[in-house]
Amino acid sequence: MKIERLSLDKIRIFLTFDDLTERGIQKEDMWREIPKVHELFSEMMEQAYTELGFDASGPLAVEVFQLPAQGMVVIVTRGKVQSTDAVDEEEAEEVYEMEVTLEQSDVISYAFHDFEHLLKASHIAFGIGITDGALYHYKDKYILQILPSESDESRDQALIAILSEFGEATSVTTAVLDEYGKRIIAESAVKSLCEHFRQ
Incomplete structure (x- = not known):
């Protein structure tokens, strides 16, 4: 798993198919709502925070690109928090509001x-x-x-x-x-x- 910062609010994560296999995830699973995929996403966000200081709280736009025989590229963009409601801070860290876009590239x-x-x-x-x-x-x-x-x-x-x-x-x-x-x-x-x- 390789993570790089594209901008202040955007990161790119490159996952090889080996990264997925190690976690018992098939590439088709990335399109499904299953606990393993949520665990993988949480792991990616923890690594992004550790390596880049990228805080993934609040609304996130997630784009997943499948590259032929290479793996997956996941681009995560952090949105601005619109709400002014007082939210328990610990609870807020556990919740990802995600808008997921999936694309497949043949190139x-x-x-x-x-x-x-x-x-x-x-x-x-x-x-x-x-x-x-x-x-x-x-x-x-x-x-x-x-x-x-x-x-x-x-x-x-x-x-x-x-x-x-x-x-x-x-x-x-x-x-x-x-x-x-x-x-x-x-x-x-x-x-x-x-x-x-x-x-």
Whole structure:
């Protein structure tokens, strides 16, 4: 489980499928109201408080993005408390008012802080027969997006292992990248990078 602060009132939590399996949660369970999921959420909020000082009391908007074969990204945004009622402080800490949004992305999406890391990942991916993908520049990072194979899940697992070594999974959508990012290579990004930049 990896937690990072996006802003004063927003954090992002990356859960691998191993994180879920360790807690006896299937990915389908994230869509259901079950005690294990509530326990996981409480654990995430405790870790967010310990690591980042993120106080999760009051109303929360929770977005859950499922990434193919990588895990889940959970974005938690703290809302402003509207109520002026005097509430028992201990009780308030135990209650999360949550508005949950669930989205599923079919795109394998990885961010690279360093162009050299992107090149290394691309050359290794090219070595196992991967040529496709689109490359963007967004918020000082290079983002490589590749559609998963419809027929070869082991290829996708190998690709994700390579990309994870050099970059980090990201939940930014193609729509956001098209709107706010800069598209550098529209298609066959892995092949183009390997042809233009030797290792």
